[in-house]
Amino acid sequence: MKVIRAIYNFLVGDMIILVGILLTILVLALINNVDALASLRSATGVILVLAVLAVLVATLNREARAKR
Amino acid sequence: MQWAVATAAFLASVVEFVEAFTIVLVVGVTINWRSSLAGALAAAATLALIIATFGVALVEFVPLNVLRLVVGVILILFGLKWLKKAILRYSGLKALHDEEAIFEETQAELRARGENIAPRFEPFGVAMSYKAVLLEGLEVAFIVITFGSSVASSGTARSLGITSAAIGAAIAGVLVILLGVLVRAPLKRVPENTLKFVVGIMLTAFGTFWAAEGIRISTNGTHFEWPFADVSILFLAALYLLASYVLVTWLKRTKQHGTAGSSTEGIEAIKEEVVS
Numbered sequence: 312m313k314v315i316r317a318i319y320n321f322l323v324g325d326m327i328i329l330v331g332i333l334l335t336i337l338v339l340a341l342i343n344n345v346d347a348l349a350s351l352r353s354a355t356g357v358i359l360v361l362a363v364l365a366v367l368v369a370t371l372n373r374e375a376r377a378k379r
Numbered sequence: 380m381q382w383a384v385a386t387a388a389f390l391a392s393v394v395e396f397v398e399a400f401t402i403v404l405v406v407g408v409t410i411n412w413r414s415s416l417a418g419a420l421a422a423a424a425t426l427a428l429i430i431a432t433f434g435v436a437l438v439e440f441v442p443l444n445v446l447r448l449v450v451g452v453i454l455i456l457f458g459l460k461w462l463k464k465a466i467l468r469y470s471g472l473k474a475l476h477d478e479e480a481i482f483e484e485t486q487a488e489l490r491a492r493g494e495n496i497a498p499r500f501e502p503f504g505v506a507m508s509y510k511a512v513l514l515e516g517l518e519v520a521f522i523v524i525t526f527g528s529s530v531a532s533s534g535t536a537r538s539l540g541i542t543s544a545a546i547g548a549a550i551a552g553v554l555v556i557l558l559g560v561l562v563r564a565p566l567k568r569v570p571e572n573t574l575k576f577v578v579g580i581m582l583t584a585f586g587t588f589w590a591a592e593g594i595r596i597s598t599n600g601t602h603f604e605w606p607f608a609d610v611s612i613l614f615l616a617a618l619y620l621l622a623s624y625v626l627v628t629w630l631k632r633t634k635q636h637g638t639a640g641s642s643t644e645g646i647e648a649i650k651e652e653v654v655s
Contacts, residue, residue, distance in 0.1 A: 323456040355603035
């Protein structure tokens with residue numbers, strides 16, 4: 312458990328960032344590997360950028376609320 | 380020599396070297412230099428072993444797409460972590476000088492343990508120096524391998540990329556050590572937050588680019604490609620820079636509103652007390 316925690320803290324240390332990015336990658340992997348979703352492949356970059364920004368806003372919002 | 384990779388690795392590594400060097404410096408000044416340097420050298424040897432074992436395996440046997448995806452995701456995670464801290468500092472929600480805080484905190488810890496400057500090996504000093512250098516050094520190794528191995532498509536170009544990134548990191552290390560020796564004090568004057576902010580933007584931009592490029596796990600069908608190829612990284616960096624500026628402004632306003640709100644509440648409470 313200590314090892315997992317150390318790796319988590321070393322890599323990211325923030326659950327919102329970790330879960331947000333992993334969920335985004337999961338969605339993008341589906342879009343890029345399932346034929347029925349092929350029409351969305353050209354939007355991969357836009358989706359990823361928007362997701363990264365959304366994750367950043369979410370984690371900063373949490374910090375700002377905690378400081379109030 | 381791939382200059383973009385070397386520069387990115389240089390900037391990213393400077394931050395890690397500054398952090399590690401601060402701890403080595405504190406142990407050297409507070410306990411003794413022998414323990415501090417022994418810990419740092421032992422950590423460097425451990426790092427060399429780790430890189431020699433896993434670095435080669437990573438470059439030789441992992442498919443490029445998978446490597447790009449994994450590295451891209453990890454860079455996004457690293458980048459967002461640093462960007463978040465830098466934005467919080469710029470907006471005033473977090474203390475600006477981490478090195479100063481680390482120095483004072485470590486000194487207080489050592490004094491609380493009753494440690495004095497001693498001329499012989501102190502296990503605590505060696506361990507502390509070892510731990511700091513190993514952790515920060517691993518981050519540097521990570522940066523070198525990820526930056527170097529993800530930038531090219533062939534095995535030879537990957538090796539060249541790693542060499543370029545390693546040169547960038549090595550120059551960063553030498554510069555930080557030289558600077559530290561010259562000033563002989565915690566590296567307060569290095570604008571750590573600016574550095575972390577720039578590196579956070581770069582890591583997130585590189586990570587976004589590589590993750591999207593490597594997302595195609597299967598070999599059939601069409602896959603996503605960035606418009607303007609590698610130049611997209613510059614657009615991504617500009618976009619994240621703009622977004623960060625907006626976020627800093629938003630957080631500053633939120634902070635001001637919070638302060639104004641709490642001041643008004645305080646005044647109201649005083650009024651109520653006076654009336655009653």
